[in-house]
Amino acid sequence: MKKGILLVVSAPSAGGKGTILKELFQQNETLRMSVSATTRQPRPGEVDGKDYYFVSRETFQQWVDTGSMLEHAEYVGNCYGTPKAPVEEWLNQGLDVVLEIDVQGGSQIKNLAPDCVSVFITPPTMEVLEKRLRDRGTEDEETICKRLATARQELTFAEGYDYIVINDKLEDAVEDMQAILRSEKRKSARNPGFIQRVLNI
């Protein structure tokens, strides 16, 4: 069984990552979304093991200490992280796994899972990002300015990713993601022993 691909995906806030991934999942039956562990309390309707693994701070710290986390971070007083075991299990079953992660987490992953594929999704221009934020009409001026400042800062991490996908037209961005998954499977480095099998030696 050929191992699946671990696809690490980051984007600045309002970068349109959610829409692209939703479409990608609809087109790929062999794609799985990694589930994070967190120490925060479940919100109404959230399901343990589906939305998050809800764990105590002690359990979380133990997983970190024993190297059982792919990456982890603290955010407004709660811990978030990616348990390694379920991801590895899917990959070993030949399933591809998407790991949505912020840009800081992205840099940790590459050290722990060097054969992962990292994709940064970017708006075509800052003007487009600003327009998208304003068109939503859900945030006040101050929040929009803060989000834009954060996005500018996050964008500077993009070149550390393997691929940069431009979220201009949705269908183009999704096709880019599909092409990345498909071509990565054809990399010779991901097919050790393949030629030996063709030669039957």
Add this chain to the structure above:
Amino acid sequence: MKKGILLVVSAPSAGGKGTILKELFQQNETLRMSVSATTRQPRPGEVDGKDYYFVSRETFQQWVDTGSMLEHAEYVGNCYGTPKAPVEEWLNQGLDVVLEIDVQGGSQIKNLAPDCVSVFITPPTMEVLEKRLRDRGTEDEETICKRLATARQELTFAEGYDYIVINDKLEDAVEDMQAILRSEKRKSARNPGFIQRVLNI
């Protein structure tokens, strides 16, 4: 203008490279086929600059000496090689260029054009290759055996290529090639300065 991609394609004899490339060219208007230079005489119907650049041995040697060839080799008394200038011109126009080449030439190219993308097309198994050769019914037993022996030897070079595409179903192999071209364009290493432009700095 973003530079095009130099796609180096090799396959063992009877590997089905021709059929795959023909289909790939039909689907890609921005794809060009690199034209080789040769010192052999033109055959009836062959057009200079289209089928080959037909040149004298002196001219050929001069191109080699001045570093104007991407790769070159001698084959049954005639010289064959890939002039660099027309390939570079297409790439600078943003066009992608296919370079069909034998496995020995393939290893030279990577040294001279490190940003090229190399693809090895392989039959799924040696049995399939043998069946294809026999089904053509154009070669005698001795020739078939020779071709199979050559193919086995050529296959050992496959893992030095960036990608291995299996020629099992034609449409899958063509889609693999398309995915490779598409995803390579999204590599961050091929998009220097892109994020600066998004940020407008």
